[in-house]
Amino acid sequence: MDIFETPLPGVGVRYEFTAEGGDHVGVVVRRDGKRDIALYDRDDPDSCRGTVELSEGDAGKMAELLGGSNIIARLEDLRHTIVGLAIEWVTMPARGGLVGRPLAEGRIRTVTSASVVAVIRGDQGIPGIEPSFIFEPGDTVLVMGSDEAVDRAAAILTG
């Protein structure tokens, strides 16, 4: 899906895309945080059949309703790079890699210089990972380091 972005001088930004069903949808994000959702007219694609004006809070709620389950999936891909510092969320596989084995066995810090910062297991975040920490399938592991180090650490973790 392609999302087109158009600046609206003095108002904000407009995003538009064509839904899989063929409907053309626009979202105006105003500078004050208000959002307008618009459904474009099929006969006159330049105008809207209707718009919904949402406050910032409304928009947040609506986003939850529309896409809540996607957020975890997105986290897996999420990767921030801050000038030389990469942060990656690595999801442990069902088997292989370091699953069922302690952190120390991977020798991640020695080999790659990347650090395992925290693990998310279920709903719980576990900071301060000890060398004796044993990984379980489905754990989300937060790894930090240089770009390359993080990639190699991920390879060790997932096998």
Add this chain to the structure above:
Amino acid sequence: MLAATAPLPGLRVELVSAHASETSVVLIELGIVFIVLALLGRLANRIGIPSIPLYLLAGLVMGEGGFIPIDAGEEFLSIGAQIGVVLLLLLLGLEYSPDDLKVGMRTTWKAGILDLVLNATPGFIVAQLLGWSLQASVLLAGVTYISSSGIIARLLDDFDRLANRETPVILSLLVMEDIAMAVFLPLLAVMLVGATFVQGAIAAGIAIAIVAVAFMLAVRFSKHVSAVVHSHSRELLLLGVLGLAFLVAGLAEAVQVSAAVGAFLLGLTLSGNVADQIRGLMPPLRDVFGGIFFVFFGIGIDPRDLGPVLLPALALALVTAVTKIGTGVWAAKRAGIGPKGQWRTGLSLVPRGEFSIVIAGLGVAAGAQPLLGPLAAAYVLALAVAGSILMRFADRIPSPLKAPVRDGSARVRR
């Protein structure tokens, strides 16, 4: 709508005859002015037109030759009107970031030039036909050129057209006009001083250089200036911004760049957090002083002068409504908008308002041409109302544009 104001003259005469002191007269007059504005504002809301034309009308029926003579409060109104101009332009500058201006210039400069040529020329020609001076003709050209971004942006929101595909075209054209105004106003200020051609050219060069330098500084030091005025207290923020605005506007006026442009550039300079807060805080203040500005402009006009300029004003309104529509259609077509959207773009650009009055007000203050005020008032009255109505019913007004249109020039002439 004048019914509400009709009983007031009698009221005032009684109050004044009761040996009221100077202060009480001023307060009573201002009270009457503000209450009339409040009532007219409600009325405008109710019938769905912008309040600017009604404020102008209110001014016309007050003051010299009107039904409600206002004299004691005039001094305050005069200063209030100047503050109104400063605030109007300050908030206009705040609406745009320097990036908006750069993007607007890059994408719409061709349409911007067409806009200028098509819409300034009729004003200039009519002024020449009326035998006005060069200064007054340039002023009238400015009056007919500039659309009202206040009215248009407000109505686009009211009519739920912000998400429409043609809206960026409309907004970019408005941005272009505002840039043009930032260059035009200092030029005008120099012209109005009545310098010789060479002196004028030099002064104009200096004025434009100052604006250009100020603009670059605005982009460069945006963060610093914003940090200086920033405060978590709304009161302190307001005081800081108002102080800076008046200071910059006054200094700009002193070097003949015009106070309005100074305020506009300051508005562009403020950014980020400060800009967001001011955008939430200042509009009511701007609307109050802006209202005073329109009333004061109307007060300065003797309604009896409207008669002789009515015909040229309406003819000009008709012609420049058509040229604006032509501009909009052309710009929208270039942006790949369909025929219906092109038509809406054209109709949306018709309203003239606050900035036409700002330009005319400069000329009136400089005594450029006695009939400029009445003509501009009649012109803005006509196009603010007609333009809003055209915008509202854009989709129901049969468009002469049938898809696909072959000949570009034929459309412009429609």
